[in-house]
Amino acid sequence: MITGVVMAFIFGAIMGSFLNVCIYRMPSGKSVVWPGSHCPLCEKRIPWYDNVPFVSYLFLAGKCRFCRKKISIRYVVVELLTAMLFVMLYNRYGLSYDFFVYMVMVCGLIIATFIDIPHRIIPDEVSVGGMIVGFILVSIKGLSLSPFSFRFQPILSLAAVICLFWSHFILRLIFFGIR
Numbered sequence: 524m525i526t527g528v529v530m531a532f533i534f535g536a537i538m539g540s541f542l543n544v545c546i547y548r549m550p551s552g553k554s555v556v557w558p559g560s561h562c563p564l565c566e567k568r569i570p571w572y573d574n575v576p577f578v579s580y581l582f583l584a585g586k587c588r589f590c591r592k593k594i595s596i597r598y599v600v601v602e603l604l605t606a607m608l609f610v611m612l613y614n615r616y617g618l619s620y621d622f623f624v625y626m627v628m629v630c631g632l633i634i635a636t637f638i639d640i641p642h643r644i645i646p647d648e649v650s651v652g653g654m655i656v657g658f659i660l661v662s663i664k665g666l667s668l669s670p671f672s673f674r675f676q677p678i679l680s681l682a683a684v685i686c687l688f689w690s691h692f693i694l695r696l697i698f699f700g701i702r
């Protein structure tokens with residue numbers, strides 16, 4: 524159990540590191556996989572040993588190795604938050620399909636939150652992409668500990684997705700009628 528917790532924490536920290544890349548690049552429409560990590564201030568490539576979650580930040584005292592400018596504490600907050608949430612999910616679900624599904628959901632929510640705070644937007648990759656991915660994941664296997672364990676979960680999920688997609692049209696229809 525304890526090795527599992529440690530593994531979940533390390534995996535969460537590494538995932539958090541990737542989420543930081545998404546949070547930084549998604550609002551400007553840049554690719555999240557290519558090129559590798561760069562310092563947002565001097566644009567120098569960050570070597571792997573400066574990219575280890577928590578450790579590098581402490582070693583570099585929160586500053587870029589090249590330009591010595593301050594690196595946002597947000598990077599550590601996201602890594603720590605992701606790591607802790609992964610540990611909580613592991614404690615609740617163990618190494619299961621549910622863990623995987625909630626892990627994907629947690630990652631999406633963290634990206635949405637940390638982009639929403641400064642930019643006041645939630646990227647389509649998270650909202651629309653999340654709906655599609657969510658539908659696929661519960662279609663493969665319903666969540667055993669979900670509060671909504673219906674027999675026809677995939678069909679209900681699809682209905683929920685359609686409702687969410689069209690919710691603003693439906694609300695406009697209700698409140699303002701058709702224009």
Ligand SMILES: [Zn+2]
Pocket residue numbers: 562563564565566567587588589590591592
């Ligand atoms: Zn720099």
